[in-house]
Amino acid sequence: MPVRPAQHYSMGGIRTNKTGESQKLKGLFSCGEAACWDMHGFNRLGGNSVSEAVVSGMIVGRYFTDYCLSHDTNIDTSIIHDAITKQADYIDEILNRPEGEDIFEIKKRMQEIMDEKVGIFRNGDDLQSAVDELQELLTRSKKASVKSKIKSGNPELEEAYRVPKMLKLAICVAHGANQRTESRGAHYREDYLKRDDANWLKRTLTAWPDENATLPEVSYEEIDIMTMELPPAFRGYGAKGMTIEHEDSAKRQKEVDEIKKRLEKEGKDRFEIQDALMPYDLPLNYKDKNERIGVGHE
Amino acid sequence: MSNNKTEGRALTFSILKYNPLNKDEKATFVEYQVTETIGMTVFIALNIIRETKDADLSFDFVCRAGICGSCGMVINGKPLLACRTLTADYPDGHIQLMPMPAFELIRDLSVNTGKWMDNMSQRVESWIHTNEEHDITALERPVDPDIADETFELDRCIECGLCVSSCATALMRPDFVGPAGLNRVARFQIDPHDNRTDADYYELIGDDDGIFGCMSLMACEDHCPKELPLQEKIAYLRRKLVGQR
Numbered sequence A: 001m002p003v004r005p006a007q008h009y010s011m012g013g014i015r016t017n018k019t020g021e022s023q024k025l026k027g028l029f030s031c032g033e034a035a036c037w038d039m040h041g042f043n044r045l046g047g048n049s050v051s052e053a054v055v056s057g058m059i060v061g062r063y064f065t066d067y068c069l070s071h072d073t074n075i076d077t078s079i080i081h082d083a084i085t086k087q088a089d090y091i092d093e094i095l096n097r098p099e100g101e102d103i104f105e106i107k108k109r110m111q112e113i114m115d116e117k118v119g120i121f122r123n124g125d126d127l128q129s130a131v132d133e134l135q136e137l138l139t140r141s142k143k144a145s146v147k148s149k150i151k152s153g154n155p156e157l158e159e160a161y162r163v164p165k166m167l168k169l170a171i172c173v174a175h176g177a178n179q180r181t182e183s184r185g186a187h188y189r190e191d192y193l194k195r196d197d198a199n200w201l202k203r204t205l206t207a208w209p210d211e212n213a214t215l216p217e218v219s220y221e222e223i224d225i226m227t228m229e230l231p232p233a234f235r236g237y238g239a240k241g242m243t244i245e246h247e248d249s250a251k252r253q254k255e256v257d258e259i260k261k262r263l264e265k266e267g268k269d270r271f272e273i274q275d276a277l278m279p280y281d282l283p284l285n286y287k288d289k290n291e292r293i294g295v296g297h298e
Numbered sequence B: 001m002s003n004n005k006t007e008g009r010a011l012t013f014s015i016l017k018y019n020p021l022n023k024d025e026k027a028t029f030v031e032y033q034v035t036e037t038i039g040m041t042v043f044i045a046l047n048i049i050r051e052t053k054d055a056d057l058s059f060d061f062v063c064r065a066g067i068c069g070s071c072g073m074v075i076n077g078k079p080l081l082a083c084r085t086l087t088a089d090y091p092d093g094h095i096q097l098m099p100m101p102a103f104e105l106i107r108d109l110s111v112n113t114g115k116w117m118d119n120m121s122q123r124v125e126s127w128i129h130t131n132e133e134h135d136i137t138a139l140e141r142p143v144d145p146d147i148a149d150e151t152f153e154l155d156r157c158i159e160c161g162l163c164v165s166s167c168a169t170a171l172m173r174p175d176f177v178g179p180a181g182l183n184r185v186a187r188f189q190i191d192p193h194d195n196r197t198d199a200d201y202y203e204l205i206g207d208d209d210g211i212f213g214c215m216s217l218m219a220c221e222d223h224c225p226k227e228l229p230l231q232e233k234i235a236y237l238r239r240k241l242v243g244q245r
Helices: A048-070 A077-096 A103-117 A124-141 A155-179 A247-265 A270-277 B042-052 B113-123 B145-155 B168-172 B178-190 B198-205 B219-223 B230-242
Strands: A202-207 A217-222 B010-017 B028-035 B072-075 B078-081 B094-098 B105-107
Touching: A077 A155, A103 A124, A103 A155, A103 B042, A124 A155, A155 A202, A155 A217, A247 A270, B010 B042, B028 B042, B042 B094, B078 B219, B113 B178, B145 B178, B178 B198, B178 B230, B198 B230, B219 B230
Parallel strands: B010 B094
Antiparallel strands: A202 A217, B010 B028, B072 B078, B072 B094
């Protein structure tokens, strides 16, 4: 039985706010592995996808229901028609290419690049060459022709339609990893071994304002340590001293310790302390205290 | 795995090709030669064929690991999952592939198990029937661990359809609820959260298209890739529901 590492989880997805709604497209909700909802950090640990599906399913599901109940939709059918026509034309365009690239070869090469250069151990040279070659593949993939010209149950047509999208995602991953000159969670750089909270405590966001571009637009969303209840620190993984600290981490930790100490002295319970450190809200009665065996509601 | 003696063999795949949407086309077997690699499964061979020999070959897969239930097909006469079938198990190197019967043929080896399973789910009302309102902050009613185990055991069905395509009744009676459907009823019948009574289940499946259609040939259990106790559950349900007649 051959055993080897493989990608099996996406860290990252559609950027959402806390209700699971896209920050860019009103009414688009996303949850679980498809979303960037901030339930987990930058590492993929066992159970991430299940807990994300269960927790965000429950919370985002509710926010989504509320959204649907409180919004009337009035969609201009010509928008739907135009979107469908655009895709149908694109499929016809693929089918009409007389001869060209082999989409299976392009996909295979993409898989090799991602495996060899954007895998577990990464470095700047490999990542740069991955980005370069993936861009070439993206250009080539748009010249792919398919042998069978039928529209239904045509696996090669499906690939010709989907692989350019896969390549765009691969480019986002490789390009983002190349820019991120640190090691963090599952992103391990041989040329930048330390986690750099001072410069890299931020989310990588990618967008394709020009759909024909071969590189996405990259922006960064800062993460504010001063609003955290648990500021970044050594958590017992790996060797000590592998973090370039952010100055706010110690500052916030001191603040958290002080608030905790003061409130505990005042006899406040853990819910009141939580509220003082990092208040949050949830739909329905999800914040009510839960009944526990032998204790009652706590 | 240097002891894999069959590595490097020339395999011959004979695959049924047919597009039901093309009225002029006749179903034909097409042969493909593939060189065997270590640990090769029929699924891997099919991908090689599609990528290098016939881009037009239609078959379904998702997970490659016997979990998604998409790659069921008839391999040398037996319904099997392509991803869990090793080519090394075929000593003469001849492997014939056909689509599973009992399902709507999409094309070549692709069949619409999803549509069938959807119908089945609606038919057996595959959801918890209860009027109880549960307060989310209150403790859940405990379930006996053995009963929970028994329920989850039957929940392991991956809806691949191998049981249906190996079932003689399903082939003779298109409306037969099938082993997968009876398994589903058994699952809810065990689950204490579901308040349906035996009389309710009798209403759902108490006829020849339901529990009394099974001829006890046991092919469903023989072919279930999850080794679900289908015969035991079907026999149990039948004993329960015959009393409702």
